[in-house]
Amino acid sequence: MELKEAKDKFIHTWGTLATQWGINRTMAQIHSLLLLSAKSMNADEIMSELQISRGNVNMNLRDLMDWGLIYKQLLPGERKEYFIAEKDVWKVAKQIAKERRRREIGPLIDAMADLKEGIKPDTAEKEEFLKIVNDISTVTVFADSTLTSLLKADENWLISSFVKVFNR
Amino acid sequence: MELKEAKDKFIHTWGTLATQWGINRTMAQIHSLLLLSAKSMNADEIMSELQISRGNVNMNLRDLMDWGLIYKQLLPGERKEYFIAEKDVWKVAKQIAKERRRREIGPLIDAMADLKEGIKPDTAEKEEFLKIVNDISTVTVFADSTLTSLLKADENWLISSFVKVFNR
DNA sequence: TTGAATTTTCAAAATATTTTGAAAAAAATA
DNA sequence: TATTTTTTTCAAAATATTTTGAAAATTCAA
Structure with a gap:
């Protein structure tokens, strides 16, 4: 079989x-x-x-x-x-992406924000540290907003065209 | 301290x-x-x-x-x-994304391709099955190519603008 | 209500992953 | 070359995660 x-x-x-x-x-x-x-x-x-x-x-x-x-x-x-x-695979992918975003990106953004709050940049060393924290924060927020845009994009123009192209 | x-x-x-x-x-x-x-x-x-x-x-x-x-x-x-x-956090993020793409998306694309090869759509049931496999294939290839474009995009226009906006 | 059917919970067992540390291998020095 | 230092390996131990299954809780029909 x-x-x-x-x-x-x-x-x-x-x-x-x-x-x-x-x-x-x-x-x-x-x-x-x-x-x-x-x-x-x-x-x-x-x-x-x-x-x-x-x-x-x-x-x-x-x-x-x-x-x-x-x-x-x-x-x-x-x-x-x-x-x-759920049989609509685009919806499935969307749900998985959403969930992973929530679990992986969210906590990272929060953690970096906490660290930023707690430290004053009054020495060169602290400035160094804050630079890294800020950079991670920036990249993470970027990833988060990029993913959010992709998820919000109307699947009908974004995906269905791809489906048509690739499925044949 | x-x-x-x-x-x-x-x-x-x-x-x-x-x-x-x-x-x-x-x-x-x-x-x-x-x-x-x-x-x-x-x-x-x-x-x-x-x-x-x-x-x-x-x-x-x-x-x-x-x-x-x-x-x-x-x-x-x-x-x-x-x-x-590596201290350049954008490069770090890029590396992590690349590696995860390689580990998570690559094998999925390969596995779906194998399944497509192995089954001929000669019954309604098999067609159903192939539809799911095809859909996953499509969405995965879409995710892969989207990620690839993002990773290839020149960081200097894509990110540095974000960095400037968010870092101040 | 009662009791049978079904779902949920959770401590213990099974399994999987990570970590250790000492021995082996490799590299550097004299 | 022999000796010392450093890195790597890997079986066993420790830890973490997943799975089981029976008991408890819930749901439903009569």
């Missing part, structure tokens, strides 16, 4: 890459499983598909919802909760 | 943040120590300053050189090797 094989490879690859850049492997695997699934899935299905424990599934489903990558779906007549992934 | 305190806070903060986004804590601490140091330092000095083992220092110094964030400096009359950090 060739498709099954490709899907497994996809899930495995996604999980491996994720760990290499600081994201939990299981979270990535659950995400890709749902991304590839036409139907929404419940915890038991995910458990048996990925061979992981209930607690693990539960915890990572909640994280994925926090990241805005999956949604809870309540099926009429079903007691169990079902989950479905 | 206020400056010492601020420097320690800087080193500590940098180290903590780094772990939160997948970079080794010690590597980040050594980097910030060198970034804040006017003089180059040798392994023994770094060991005693950060209270870490020789092996750890050695390994992380090599990683930092791989990242292009520090340089080896051979001082005349000295047997020991000295290390000095």
